Amino acid sequence: MFLGVRDVRILFLNSSDIEGGAARAAYRLHLALLREGIDSRMLVQRKFSDNVTVLGPQTMLQKVASRLRPFLDALPVRRYKERTKTLFSPACLPFSCIAKRINALRPDIVHLHWICGGMMRFEDLAKIEAPIVWSLHDMWAFTGGCHYDQECGRYTTSCARCVVLGSRREHDISRKVFLRKQKTLHHCKNLTINGLSGWLARCAQQSALFKGGCVVNLPNPIDTNLFKPVDKDLSRDLLNLPKDKEIVLFGAMNATGDPRKGFAELSQALSMLQSADIELVVFGSGKPLAPPDFSFPTHYLGNLSDDLSLKILYSAADVMVVPSLQENLSNAIMESLACGTPVVGFNIGGNSDMINHKQNGYLAAPYEPSDLAAGIDWVLASPEHSFLRRNAREKIVREFDSSTVACKYIDLYKRILSERQRVSTQ
Numbered sequence: 001m002f003l004g005v006r007d008v009r010i011l012f013l014n015s016s017d018i019e020g021g022a023a024r025a026a027y028r029l030h031l032a033l034l035r036e037g038i039d040s041r042m043l044v045q046r047k048f049s050d051n052v053t054v055l056g057p058q059t060m061l062q063k064v065a066s067r068l069r070p071f072l073d074a075l076p077v078r079r080y081k082e083r084t085k086t087l088f089s090p091a092c093l094p095f096s097c098i099a100k101r102i103n104a105l106r107p108d109i110v111h112l113h114w115i116c117g118g119m120m121r122f123e124d125l126a127k128i129e130a131p132i133v134w135s136l137h138d139m140w141a142f143t144g145g146c147h148y149d150q151e152c153g154r155y156t157t158s159c160a161r162c163v164v165l166g167s168r169r170e171h172d173i174s175r176k177v178f179l180r181k182q183k184t185l186h187h188c189k190n191l192t193i194n195g196l197s198g199w200l201a202r203c204a205q206q207s208a209l210f211k212g213g214c215v216v217n218l219p220n221p222i223d224t225n226l227f228k229p230v231d232k233d234l235s236r237d238l239l240n241l242p243k244d245k246e247i248v249l250f251g252a253m254n255a256t257g258d259p260r261k262g263f264a265e266l267s268q269a270l271s272m273l274q275s276a277d278i279e280l281v282v283f284g285s286g287k288p289l290a291p292p293d294f295s296f297p298t299h300y301l302g303n304l305s306d307d308l309s310l311k312i313l314y315s316a317a318d319v320m321v322v323p324s325l326q327e328n329l330s331n332a333i334m335e336s337l338a339c340g341t342p343v344v345g346f347n348i349g350g351n352s353d354m355i356n357h358k359q360n361g362y363l364a365a366p367y368e369p370s371d372l373a374a375g376i377d378w379v380l381a382s383p384e385h386s387f388l389r390r391n392a393r394e395k396i397v398r399e400f401d402s403s404t405v406a407c408k409y410i411d412l413y414k415r416i417l418s419e420r421q422r423v424s425t426q
Contacts, residue, residue, distance in 0.1 A: 010413065011107035011130075012042040013098075015117045017054045018305070019046070021253055021331050022114035022137035025196075025220040027054075029135075032221050032406035043102065045069065045119040055105075069093055069118025076173055077145075082166025085259055087147040089116035089140060090177055096120050099127035109133060109413050116140060116147075122180055126187035131416050135194045135218075138328055142181075142207035144174030148260060148326045155207045181209055192416060194218050197329040197350025218412065219353065220329055221405035224397045227311055227338035229389070235316035239281075241299070246275060246380050249317035249341070251283035251304075251332060252324070262323030262346070267292045268369035269323070274377050283313060314339035319379040323372055327351060337361070338396040340389040344375040354400075360392040 010033060014026040026042070027049075033040040034053065045066045047056025057063040073093045077083065098120040102110060112125075112134040125132065138147040144159025152163045155178075161167055162174035185191070193215045195201025201217040204210045236243050248270070252261045270280065271294070280298040287300040304310055314320065320336035320343045327349040334354055336343050345351045347363035355361040362375030382388060398404075 008039060008109075008413075008417070009105070009107045010038055010040045010109050010111055011102065011105055012040065012111045012113060013102070013115055013119075014042065014044055014113040015115060015119045016046045017042055017044045017049050017051065017056070019048050020114070025137065025329075025331060026113040026135070028221050028223065028402065029406065029409065030054075032223070032402035033409065036403070036406045036410060038406075038410065041105065041107070043098075043105070045117065069096070071118075073116075073118035077165070080165040080167060080173075084150065084164050084166065085257075086150060086164045087116075088145045088162075088164055088174075089147065090145055090173060091116060091118075091120065091122045092177075092180075093118045094121060096124065099124045103127075103129050106130075108417060111135065113137060122177075123184050125191075126184050131190040131192070131420060132188065133192045133194060133412065133416070135196055135220075136200050136204060136328070137196065139200070139203060141193070142204055142209040144176075144178035144181075146174070151326070155203075155209070157208055178209075185209055190416075190420065192216060192412070194412075196220055197353050199349045199353075200328050216412065218408050219400055219405060220331070220334065221402040222334050222338055222396060222400050224338050224393075224401045226307055227314075227335050227396075229340040229393065230312055230315035232315060235312045238312055239301075239316055241281065241316055242279065244277070246278045246319075247281055247317045248278055248376060248380075249281050249283075249313065249320045249336070250323070251281075251285075251301075251313075252322075253284055255282055255284035256288050257285065260325050262325050265325070265346075265367065265369045265372060266321055266323045267294075269321075269372035269376065270294055272370060272373035275380055278380070281313070281317065310335055311339055314341050317341050318385075319344060319376055321345070321372070321376060322351070324349070324351075325367065329353060334396060334400055337392040338400075340393045342379045342385075342388040342392050344372065344379060346372065354395065356391070356395065360388055360395050 012030050014023050016023045017027050030040050030042045042054045044056050057066045076090050077088050107130050110128050110130045110132050114137050140147045143155045146164040150163050159174040159178040160170045193204050193210050195204050195217050204215045256263045278296050283301040283304050286302045314336045320341050322333050322345040329350040333343050343361040346366045348366050357363045364371040364375045
């Protein structure tokens with residue numbers, strides 16, 4: 001049993017339980033720990049599931065506040081008229097009472113995930129009494145507020161003149177948020193940072209805020225008994241997709257609207273493809289008002305949130321393309337590979353943690369649509385497609401299966417609590 005004690009309590013924090021990529025990843029880990037016999041709870045700002053182990057707003061006032069807080073927290077950003085579409089979170093709203101609620105639950109470990117959208121002020125971290133593990137789903141924890149830095153790299157020194165905000169001022173809101181974080185972290189003595197990908201762990205280690213701190217690299221888990229291959233013909237029948245075409249799949253949250261997701265680069269790559277017998281399937285977005293005029297049919301499926309639909313969709317495809325310009329540890333890549341569908345993406349971020357070049361997919365030269373197209377053609381033309389599919393599945397089962405990953409987190413919790421007990425007895 002965990003540390004030989006039956007009542008050890010782990011408390012997850014995320015802005016929601018099942019809405020959004022970070023939420024789904026955190027929720028999967030929460031469920032994996034429960035299956036391993038760990039007493040895990042999840043505290044969220046907005047609850048969408050009916051899981052009794054997830055704690056959400058209880059009163060009508062709390063529910064109304066949970067809807068208003070994301071809007072209110074974003075107000076200071078609105079004065080930056082030249083800001084990009086990359087998300088920026090000041091995390092400045094008071095009166096969440098989140099630290100008080102956390103401490104009242106008396107967890108042994110508080111495991112933070114995506115805590116923006118007005119869920120808590122950064123200063124609340126210093127009020128949490130239990131040791132903290134923080135799984136980073138993007139770069140926000142160590143920047144001046146942006147969730148991805150668009151490769152400006154200023155988080156390694158001190159944020160200012162934020163490119164995400166289109167700011168030219170030295171003392172803009174990114175500098176103020178950065179200094180608030182710096183001050184707060186001086187009072188957080190038992191904090192373990194988890195970069196979910198090797199790339200994000202390295203970024204955290206290089207950051208001015210976490211340099212010299214405890215940084216580890218443990219991934220998100222996936223239930224490989226749930227995400228597994230489905231017969232391709234059956235999958236295409238269910239989705240009303242042709243069986244005599246090669247299906248190229250692309251999808252993400254706000255797939256066509258967020259420039260970081262790379263739809264523009266994908267569009268360029270698709271215009272260069274050699275194969276004439278393809279059709280494109282897009283999920284995570286409806287049909288744009290002015291969709292690209294490809295020379296082949298395109299199906300826009302909108303948002304798919306349930307795992308069964310996603311499993312069928314991945315299984316129906318011949319290749320999944322993830323052309324993100326910055327990416328941590330993509331759920332889409334992990335899910336696709338688990339379903340035996342090879343993935344093509346740029347060799348950036350955490351993609352190489354999951355994609356082994358020409359073994360279960362293709363890692364294209366960063367931001368080069370021509371190489372992205374070459375990778376799609378390579379997968380579609382491969383005479384060893386069954387080899388790629390088998391490797392895709394085996395990679396995820398071996399390194400990312402829920403049970404395997406949950407045990408790694410349990411070992412981390414054990415080390416943290418053992419060290420705390422050792423220090424307290426000295």
